[in-house]
Amino acid sequence: MNNKTILLVEDNPSDIDLTKRAFEKGHIANKLVVVEDGQDASDYLFCDAKYANRDKNQMPALVLLDLKLPKIDGLEVLRRIRATDKIKRLPIVLLTSSRDDPDVAACYDLGVNSYIHKPIDFN
Numbered sequence: 001m002n003n004k005t006i007l008l009v010e011d012n013p014s015d016i017d018l019t020k021r022a023f024e025k026g027h028i029a030n031k032l033v034v035v036e037d038g039q040d041a042s043d044y045l046f047c048d049a050k051y052a053n054r055d056k057n058q059m060p061a062l063v064l065l066d067l068k069l070p071k072i073d074g075l076e077v078l079r080r081i082r083a084t085d086k087i088k089r090l091p092i093v094l095l096t097s098s099r100d101d102p103d104v105a106a107c108y109d110l111g112v113n114s115y116i117h118k119p120i121d122f123n
Contacts, residue, residue: 005032009069020032046080092111094114
């Protein structure tokens with residue numbers, strides 16, 4: 001799996017850095033592709049816009065998806081993925097600071113594989 005990419009969809013620079021540090025500390029050698037909003041995530045996964053030349057056969061092994069994103073929120077990105085036959089089984093882990101029960105329920109209703117609460121405080 002080391003030659004597979006992991007797509008991180010996150011708009012907070014601190015959370016991006018924290019994820020990169022966790023990957024380094026955990027010796028995760030996969031390439032980490034970072035996009036900072038839901039539109040870029042959708043474009044990356046569906047090979048649109050600036051990702052139009054990306055190899056459509058090279059899907060990420062995992063998507064780490066924030067819930068609260070600019071342009072298109074994480075729920076809509078998840079909805080689009082699960083509605084597309086070619087990628088509907090793509091493993092998705094939602095990383096978010098939201099603890100709202102409706103958010104958790106909506107994510108699982110849409111087929112998220114896991115839901116992880118991000119710590120609010122860096123420490």
